[in-house]
């Protein structure tokens with residue numbers, strides 16, 4: 001963690017909606033005049049799509065498993081190194097994993113490949129990460145320790161699978177069978193690496209549908225925001241003004257002492273109301289830390 005170079009991470013499984021909710025964060029950054037550098041979790045995959053297909057085959061041959069949720073397929077030490085480096089210097093590097101033709105064409109590349117790493121220098125206000133592993137901790141690596149504001153994006157699992165299946169088949173060119181097989185193959189890593197993160201987050205946003213999602217593998221459409229509620233759980237966040245949120249968000253209520261529920265259609269508003277003051281606090285701490293360093297270097 002670093003007051004001078006703060007890091008915000010939105011962490012969630014594949015299909016949870018971390019990319020979708022990035023728009024809410026970007027809106028807050030614009031409103032507060034913050035310049036962020038955005039890092040995508042998928043850029044820390046170790047393999048291109050073609051290489052990963054080969055790794056899956058090799059693993060199967062020896063009776064083992066590899067998935068995008070785990071440490072075999074993702075470079076956790078490199079992710080931690082990047083977070084540490086940004087905290088200490090405000091510098092770093094980014095690349096993109098190109099999922100679709102639309103994403104790949106501007107780079108003259110194929111889907112399932114990475115763009116080259118590009119360095120960025122000082123001058124950003126904060127680093128914003130969205131992806132699978134913003135709060136990961138293993139025996140060797142601790143990514144979570146570098147994050148100043150850690151947010152979990154966690155639809156209940158049936159909804160998460162529906163979102164993944166529909167997105168992967170419509171946008172990423174995978175078959176339903178392939179996506180279902182991926183979900184099955186990823187389950188062990190899901191439990192080992194993905195879910196433990198949500199006990200380290202400051203806030204979790206958990207979308208819960210109010211329509212029947214009992215067979216996610218046959219679902220034809222993603223339940224809409226209006227067909228859901230969002231459960232918002234706070235952990236180690238001080239001075240949460242629940243009364244204010246309850247007054248501002250029509251239809252919201254408390255379900256536990258640290259948990260608020262809002263109608264799905266109010267998710268964007270809830271995110272803005274809750275996150276804006278927290279991000280403003282990070283910026284104030286940053287300004288103070290920068291002032292202190294300037295003052296010390298003047299001595």
Ligand SMILES: Nc1ncnc2c1ncn2[C@@H]1O[C@H](COP(=O)(O)OP(=O)(O)OP(=O)(O)O)[C@@H](O)[C@H]1O
Nearest residue numbers: 012013014015016017018019020163167222224225
């Ligand atoms: N709140 C929401 N309401 C309706 N649809 C949503 C919501 N959040 C996400 N989706 C849909 O779910 C799908 C997956 O969302 P998104 O691409 O943001 O997931 P992701 O967490 O970034 O996944 P990945 O890490 O695999 O790229 C998309 O089709 C998106 O439109």
Ligand SMILES: O=C(CO)[C@H](O)[C@H](O)COP(=O)(O)O
Nearest residue numbers: 014042049068099112132172
């Ligand atoms: O979203 C994911 C993980 O977060 C994808 O499963 C992973 O990035 C592989 O992508 P693709 O299926 O497009 O090759």
